[in-house]
Amino acid sequence: MFELxxxxxxxxxxxxxxxxxxxxxGIPFAEKFVRLRQPDTAARLQEVSPSGRVPVxxxxxxxxxxTLAILEYLAELCPEKKVWPEDRVARAMARxxxxxxxxxxxxxxxxxxxxxxRPKSHKPLSDSGRKQAARIEQIWRDxxxxxxxGGPFLFGGFTAADAMYAPVVTRFDxxxxxxxxxxxxxxxxxxxxxxxxEWYAAAAAETxxxxxxxx
Amino acid sequence: xxxxxLIxxxxxxxxxxxxxxxxxxxxGLPFRETVIPLYAxxxxxxxAEHSGAGRVPVxxxxxxxxxxSLAILEYLAETFPEKKLWPAGKTxxxxxxxxxxxxxxxxxxxxxxxxxxxxxxxxxxxxxxPVKADIARVETIWRECxxxxxxGGPFLFGKFSIADAMYAPVASRFSxxxxxxxxxxxxxVTTILGTSAFKPWQEAAxxxxxxxxxDEVD
Numbered sequence: 354m355f356e357l358x359x360x361x362x363x364x365x366x367x368x369x370x371x372x373x374x375x376x377x378x379g380i381p382f383a384e385k386f387v388r389l390r391q392p393d394t395a396a397r398l399q400e401v402s403p404s405g406r407v408p409v410x411x412x413x414x415x416x417x418x419x420t421l422a423i424l425e426y427l428a429e430l431c432p433e434k435k436v437w438p439e440d441r442v443a444r445a446m447a448r449x450x451x452x453x454x455x456x457x458x459x460x461x462x463x464x465x466x467x468x469x470x471r472p473k474s475h476k477p478l479s480d481s482g483r484k485q486a487a488r489i490e491q492i493w494r495d496x497x498x499x500x501x502x503g504g505p506f507l508f509g510g511f512t513a514a515d516a517m518y519a520p521v522v523t524r525f526d527x528x529x530x531x532x533x534x535x536x537x538x539x540x541x542x543x544x545x546x547x548x549x550x551e552w553y554a555a556a557a558a559e560t561x562x563x564x565x566x567x568x
Numbered sequence: 569x570x571x572x573x574l575i576x577x578x579x580x581x582x583x584x585x586x587x588x589x590x591x592x593x594x595x596g597l598p599f600r601e602t603v604i605p606l607y608a609x610x611x612x613x614x615x616a617e618h619s620g621a622g623r624v625p626v627x628x629x630x631x632x633x634x635x636x637s638l639a640i641l642e643y644l645a646e647t648f649p650e651k652k653l654w655p656a657g658k659t660x661x662x663x664x665x666x667x668x669x670x671x672x673x674x675x676x677x678x679x680x681x682x683x684x685x686x687x688x689x690x691x692x693x694x695x696x697x698p699v700k701a702d703i704a705r706v707e708t709i710w711r712e713c714x715x716x717x718x719x720g721g722p723f724l725f726g727k728f729s730i731a732d733a734m735y736a737p738v739a740s741r742f743s744x745x746x747x748x749x750x751x752x753x754x755x756x757v758t759t760i761l762g763t764s765a766f767k768p769w770q771e772a773a774x775x776x777x778x779x780x781x782x783d784e785v786d
Contacts, residue, residue, distance in 0.1 A: 417663075426665065452638045452642075455673050456636065491620075
């Protein structure tokens with residue numbers, strides 16, 4: 354049995370990634386919630402997560418942490434779900450863009466903090482944030498043009514690469530204002546996933562004050 | 569099989585480059601190497617010739633282009649399974665991926681305060697609290713891995729694996745800025761710096777004359 358520990362759905366972008374992959378692929382799991390930014394958050398996380406962070410997956414006596422490690426673990430354990438693209442060239446690119454997401458784009462992430470309750474309106478980015486957003490758009494375009502023929506996602510069907518970029522998709526939707534048509538259609542494809550809608554609905558139903566409106 | 573061609577930055581400073589280079593060398597995979605000095609006037613153009621992402625390291629293998637250290641390492645593990653770049657046991661492999669990924673997305677306080685600078689003579693620097701916290705977490709990771717999985721050798725999972733490649737630049741920083749607080753973590757640093765692959769990297773770094781002022785911490 355899989356147990357996935359996650360934070361608040363409204364703003365925990367790292368939590369969204371493995372949750373979305375599990376849900377989308379229909380892998381049954383128990384969802385465990387640790388409310389973030391509380392006096393006891395650190396103590397609660399220490400009990401379940403070796404890194405003291407969410408997300409963390411418990412399975413078969415193992416604890417797997419960090420979103421990308423969790424996704425690789427699922428890919429290995431459930432090969433029939435095709436978590437990564439099947440084609441070798443596509444899979445190498447999917448891993449490259451996922452790893453780039455994993456280690457980059459700090460300004461976009463900070464300036465456009467994921468906040469699913471925030472009303473949609475354009476928020477300008479700093480120069481470095483703009484460059485990073487442009488790089489993200491270029492990645493989406495390159496993947497779609499080179500490998501996206503079989504569907505609306507980066508590599509046609511939904512893969513770990515889409516899970517990795519899903520929180521960024523919400524940021525483009527929330528803060529991006531008017532998007533280029535190809536970017537808009539990719540954003541819409543991700544937002545239309547039943548699993549994404551379920552996550553948004555749960556985020557909207559959260560009654561916690563955090564994150565605050567000015568964040 | 570097509571040739572592996574790894575494009576990297578300065579050996580003295582480019583911590584991301586060291587990771588795949590070390591893993592490939594430890595695994596005995598033959599590869600061609602191109603070094604591009606970073607922060608030079610023509611750096612951007614030189615990298616753009618090899619990498620759409622505009623960054624090093626990037627690996628070319630036939631018509632495949634793979635970038636980002638961790639993606640390169642996953643690609644090598646998948647393409648050359650006989651090299652056992654990840655630990656063979658499922659539990660050990662899950663742990664190795666977790667700590668490798670934690671390295672990949674974390675420890676920015678430590679990385680910024682103590683840039684990799686192989687030829688800098690070892691000397692401590694004042695450490696802010698977030699840097700100390702990063703050091704403590706790195707030492708915990710090394711200890712836990714060694715304790716649970718390290719029986720078969722001196723590395724995190726016994727034999728050398730991608731997890732060691734990911735932490736090798738951190739081991740270099742530990743040595744340069746004298747960061748280890750325990751004998752066991754100091755021993756692990758010595759193990760990494762003593763590998764047959766780290767030595768030639770270090771020698772090449774010492775011979776480089778390029779200076780990146782931002783990475784020179786007194």
